[in-house]
Amino acid sequence: MSVVARFTPRAVLFDLDGTLLDTIADLAEAANLMLAELGRPQRGQDEIHRFVGKGIPNLVRRCMTENAAATEAEVDTAVAAFRRHYTVVNGMRAAIYPGVEDTLQGLRARGIRLAVVTNKAEAFTLPLLERMGIAGHFDTVVSGDTLPVKKPDPATLRLACERLGVVPAEALMIGDSANDALAAQGAGMPVLLVTYGYSEGVPVDTIECDGLLSNALQALDHIAPSAPPA
Numbered sequence: 001m002s003v004v005a006r007f008t009p010r011a012v013l014f015d016l017d018g019t020l021l022d023t024i025a026d027l028a029e030a031a032n033l034m035l036a037e038l039g040r041p042q043r044g045q046d047e048i049h050r051f052v053g054k055g056i057p058n059l060v061r062r063c064m065t066e067n068a069a070a071t072e073a074e075v076d077t078a079v080a081a082f083r084r085h086y087t088v089v090n091g092m093r094a095a096i097y098p099g100v101e102d103t104l105q106g107l108r109a110r111g112i113r114l115a116v117v118t119n120k121a122e123a124f125t126l127p128l129l130e131r132m133g134i135a136g137h138f139d140t141v142v143s144g145d146t147l148p149v150k151k152p153d154p155a156t157l158r159l160a161c162e163r164l165g166v167v168p169a170e171a172l173m174i175g176d177s178a179n180d181a182l183a184a185q186g187a188g189m190p191v192l193l194v195t196y197g198y199s200e201g202v203p204v205d206t207i208e209c210d211g212l213l214s215n216a217l218q219a220l221d222h223i224a225p226s227a228p229p230a
């Protein structure tokens with residue numbers, strides 16, 4: 001019988017792409033609009049799926065250099081083109097994963113503070129959360145360019161905790177990739193990984209974590225019920 005690890009977090013930090021929102025169609029569209037503009041071959045959504053996780057500059061670099069060659073100047077031009085296209089398509093075909101809204105409501109009902117910690121740049125993160133109607137659930141958002149470092153650097157999670165007024169040991173991270181797991185472990189907090197997200201082509205069940213979720217709602221099973229009022 002498998003034992004479900006239980007936690008009593010005061011805050012839960014969520015990854016965005018691949019955990020709260022299915023954004024691959026918009027990311028792939030912006031990437032292919034960028035590649036077309038630069039006269040380069042299109043890439044399949046499955047391939048671009050593996051490039052998501054370490055922020056937009058990394059995604060664009062991989063689109064330009066995987067089985068292809070590009071100068072640094074060409075990569076810079078490509079990043080600017082991607083950002084221009086993604087500004088238009090961001091959120092057009094994005095979807096909230098099943099169970100996410102009930103999970104966010106369930107956590108808030110338990111008095112738990114919520115944050116997003118994403119490697120997506122702030123100029124795309126904030127409008128996307130608004131467009132998808134979930135911005136109001138979060139007490140703070142740390143984006144990929146809020147600090148000079150991104151996940152897996154634990155400084156991103158520590159900043160979210162500081163803003164929420166909790167210490168990392170009182171928080172729980174929920175993500176979809178090794179970037180989230182390593183950041184959580186570096187900050188000293190437990191981490192649950194969803195199995196439906198984007199994990200850079202690495203099987204998610206090979207990543208060290210404190211539990212796997214096939215639906216976001218299973219996160220609630222990992223949270224011990226609060227003690228009844230005395």
Ligand SMILES: O=C(O)COP(=O)(O)O
Pocket residue numbers: 015016017018051052053054055056059117118119120121144151
């Ligand atoms: O922008 C990315 O590459 C991934 O963003 P995420 O950290 O929300 O998964």
Ligand SMILES: [Mg+2]
Pocket residue numbers: 015016017018019053175176177197198
């Ligand atoms: Mg992710």
